[in-house]
Amino acid sequence: MCLGVPGLIEDIIGNSPLERTGKVRFGGIAREINLSLVPDAQVGDYVIVHVGIAISQIKEAEAEQVFHYLEALEVPENRRDDEVPR
Amino acid sequence: MKYLDEYRQSDGIQKIAAEIHRITTSPWTLMEVCGGQTHAIVRNRLDQLLPKELELVHGPGCPVCVTPLEMLDRAIAVARLPEVIFCSFGDMLRVPGSEHDLLTVKAAGGDIRIVYSPLQAVQIAEQNPTKEIVFFAVGFETTAAANAMAASLAKTKALGNFSMLVSQFLVTPAIESICSAPDSRVQGFLAAGHVCSITGYERYLPLAEKYRIPIVITGFEPLDILEGILMCVDQLEQGACQVQNQYRRAVERVGNRQAQDLIQSVFRISTQHWRGVGSIPQSGLSFNDEFASLDATVKFDINNIKTTERHDCMSGDIMLGHKKPKDCPHFGKECRPEQPLGAPMVSSEGACSAYYRYSQQERSNEHPVPATLKN
């Protein structure tokens, strides 16, 4: 449930309470998004957007963690390709 | 798209899948609570990458599926009124009520509009002062923040023609209810990342301890889900029962305070009926006294609608993880996405619909690949 999509804040448009809004880019499209619930998010930040409202600001350092983990994770030598069922 | 594409790359996914294979020594049953995760698992066929010992069961995490029948019948009654513009998220339109669905009301001339955001419904109210605008406010905590914002805005703007039909659910009490069921098979949870963006996960700490069950807050992309499974299995294999946060890039321990304050300023916690599951205490939200005037059930006198629920579908069993969609005798026969018999076949996040669309019997081995496509 709760479709949430990451988007890039390109512009802050409105700043009144409950109506802090910004232009947020999702790949090849952009849309006006309510930013009231992410008061610290600024232009250049990524936010998770659900039904037109940003609910969370993405923490870049945390987002990288899994890739560091993957780098550290060596494929065990005894693993053969056919061990992963298709 | 950044923060999406890199979590869908096959190399990383395969590596984590291999790691899951490596550490799994016993059979485990995990529940992904959220319908969005079910959707991603079945759509990407992540289940095919997992060891046979692991079973994933699907939780009640689809607000469209669990919205009670009486709510739907109320929605249908309101949407029929000539003075009403009824605004709803798309998924809700196909869910069957006692007699028919909202699409049927639309076909009969009801002014029903699909909105992407609750804020659009507020705008429609501003633009149509002579009409009554009713928004079908369905959702879990994630959507509650957005719905509360719409209510707050409407009040600030003193829109007398805006009201909401509220069908709000809280996930944590539902998880507790599954944990405490004596026949529960679930040994570990993947908790819904976006709900936790709002709520945080402190409330899960006593649950994990009390029921000795690992809970991993998990995101929605294939890599997230597999990492969540890996963390959960790792705990189970080691006998641990902690709350872990896989979805750290979007979820903080305390959640989103602004959103929590906003929800609290508009709603109060109430008992909620989950369609197919039953009543769960303190698992819903309804308007507090200050916002009571926005309650469409009061405004339109639709509390006494007779509903007739039939009992020959097993969505409750499916949403509690007792059974799988394919265990249902109606699955794919009388019950199909274009003619759903129960709600989980309606919403694209409903477990039955996800199974129907993505995972009927495969026979790809019978279709050999031509030489030019083998590189």
Next chain:
Amino acid sequence: MNIQCPLPSRTEQTIKLGHGSGGEMTQHLLTNHIQPFFNNSWISQAYDSATLPWDSDRLVFTTDSFVITPLFFPGGNIGELAVYGTVNDLAMAGAEAKFLSCGLILEEGLPMATLEQVLASMAEAARKTGVELVTGDTKVVERGKGDGIYINTSGVGVLQGNQPINPSRIRSGDLILLSGDIGRHGISVMANRKGLKFESSLTSDCAPLNGAVAKLLRGGVEIHCLRDLTRGGLATALVELAESCNRGLVLEESSIPVSEAVQGACEILGLDPLYVANEGRFVAFIPEKSSRLATSILRNTEVGSSCEIIGHVGSEGHAQVILRNDLGCDRLLQRLPGEQLPRIC
């Protein structure tokens, strides 16, 4: 805890929007409610056009209606669509469109300037595709009973190649060529509907396909079957073809081109690009030996510059479409059930 579930029985008593979505409901409407009244050997083939026993079986006939809001969208309008749609249906049977009819249903209150703008586009589209618009009809309905303009066009054309082009000629081992990235039309129309308010430079893929088909045929490509992708998207079209030829189709997900704009819009609306409408895209079923030639010819056309081979035809029986992802996992594609509704969750 009490376990129960809603299970009202449902049969369709009225027409729903989903009946026009081009998916499962449309199929049901055609098979159960429409075709039985007009049973003959052409209708029962259920192709987009009929090849008629006239001029040595070279006469091809088709019809199509256009009901779209908004009337104007980035990259096209209803007038262009009405010409290209029918020309494309003929092209998909391997026929060159010759003559079109045009039925207009106009809503009271439609600005004359709007009508003229649409007609000018139709004239330009007809010129571009080399068809003559030779007969027509106009009706006006009361205000509120139409969306400004509805257009029906019928067309006749003449078969080009020596071999018929239709689903019964699809063979195991054929490759499936997709003419370009998918979903532009559906998303660009949606982006312009009230409320969604997307900002993008995306334009509809609305385009005539007859030129590209003619080039393939003239270039000596052996084509077994063609199908333009319209409502219901790529997935629905391929499911229908798999059933028609009674063979399995296997697609490689990563080879299916989707633009960034379509991906972005689909992500936030929870839609699947495989089911989003197109108006200027087609799939061609081609024997492996012709595939390289076909790709190189198509890459040099305006409508096919981003074409890709997206899969192949499997063995006979098991008429289904399998989408294989990067992970090597398979999922089965179905027809679009009803309308594709944006989901929140």
